[in-house]
Structures are given as C-alpha cells and as structure tokens.
Amino acid sequence: MFRGMLPALLVLALTGDLWAQGGTIRGKVYFEGTPIRTRPVSMKQDRACDALHGGKTVDSGEFVLNADNTLQNVLIYAKSGTQGKVFRPVRTVAVLDQVGCWYTPRVLAVMTGQPVEIRNSDPLLHNVHFTSRNNGEFNIGQPNKGAKMTRQFDKPELPGTATFKCDVHPWMRAYLAVFDHSVFAVSGQDGSFTIRNVPPGTYTLEAWHERLGTVSQTVTVRSGATAEVNFKFVRR
Ligand SMILES: [Cu+2]
Structure with missing residues (x-):
C-alpha cells in the first residue's frame, strides 16, 4: 500500500513546493x-x-x-x-453575468479549461452570441432570470479576438481572453x-x-x- 502511495505523495510535495515558490x-x-x-x-x-x-x-x-x-x-x-514553466490549472468558476442589460464584467480573462458560467440575472430575454478566432461560435438564448450555462474554452485567445454579444441588445458587448498560463489580471x-x-x-x-x-x-x-x-x- 505504501509503495503505491509514495510516488503520489512525492509528486504532490514537489508540485506543491514548486507553486508555493511563485x-x-x-x-x-x-x-x-x-x-x-x-x-x-x-x-x-x-x-x-x-x-x-x-x-x-x-x-x-x-x-x-x-x-x-x-x-x-x-x-x-x-x-x-x-x-x-509549470502553471497550476485554474478551476475557479469565472462568471459572466447579464444584469441591467449589460455584461459584467466587460473584460473577462480565463485559463484554458477554466469553467465560465454565463448567467442571466435580468427578467427578460438575452441572447448569448459568442464569436472567436480559436474557440468556435455559439448562439444561445437565455429567456429567463436565473438561467445559467457553463462553457470552457480550450484554446488560447488573445484579447480582442473573442467577444460576447447579444442579438437582442446591440449595445451589449464583453471581451474574452484565454491563456495557457495564469499570468493575467484585469484592472x-x-x-x-x-x-x-x-x-x-x-x-x-x-x-x-x-x-x-x-x-x-x-x-x-x-x-x-x-x-x-x-x-x-x-x-x-
Ligand atoms: Cu441582451
């Protein structure tokens, strides 16, 4: 039993240490x-x-x-x-909310594979129309308050190449960037x-x-x- 556990513990100790040194x-x-x-x-x-x-x-x-x-x-x-370099995968759920017929946040950055929850907090129809250079396109209506869906983006996407728009409300726009590392933040x-x-x-x-x-x-x-x-x- 111990023989099987040791390598796993060793890997944990090593990687834990590696990340702690950041x-x-x-x-x-x-x-x-x-x-x-x-x-x-x-x-x-x-x-x-x-x-x-x-x-x-x-x-x-x-x-x-x-x-x-x-x-x-x-x-x-x-x-x-x-x-x-080695980056710890980010698995925290990032949220893109629609509230007051507006996207919040306006600029969203995530790591590849990180879950993004897209919510509708408004009591009306929004249409989530995502277009990108590397992560395809989707177009999904969220007719009710409380609607949620989760998406992941597997390929890097530079800022400006991926956007969320709403086909119902042309003023709605949010930007998505995706990185294969975790060295990013939004002011x-x-x-x-x-x-x-x-x-x-x-x-x-x-x-x-x-x-x-x-x-x-x-x-x-x-x-x-x-x-x-x-x-x-x-x-x-
Ligand atoms: Cu809308």
Missing part, C-alpha cells in the same frame, strides 16, 4: 492625455431594459477613467516568458491589478485596452517577492 506582480494602470469621448447608450429599443435604468442613458463602458487617472477594464497578461474599479503564483522569471507583460490598444513592459519576478509594475496609456 511571486506576485501588482500595479496600476494610468491614463494621460485626452480622454476618449464615448457615446452614452440609450436602451429605449427595449422598454424592459430602459426601465431597469429609470429611462436614463448608460455609460458605454468603453473607456472608464477614474478621478485619479487610473483606468478600469485593462487586461494585463504575459505575452512572453511563460514557455517551459479593477481602482485601476489596480494583482497576479499571484507567478513562477520566477522574466516576462514581457502587455496591457490591453479595447480602445487604446496595447503597451508593454518587462518584469522580473522573484520567488516569494512582489514586483510592482505600472502601465501608462498616453493619448494626445
């Missing part, structure tokens, strides 16, 4: 220059959606700049440096991001924004340490 990358995304003017979204086309917003227009979400010049919805990911409401369990090494990080394009930087991650990397998008 470092952390954290930072903020800044914007400088002339903000992009986006057109407010009117939902008058669907009364039920419009009513959920009290008849008011909604910010398009394409460019969400904070008062301290930090930017939301920026995807930061390792463009190079991950080859030959949150305060414009900051944190990437944990990063194997030591040197990486080229790219920051992607749907309207501003990309900026990149190199970072070296050391075991058990935190590397600070800030990004800045400039628009004149």
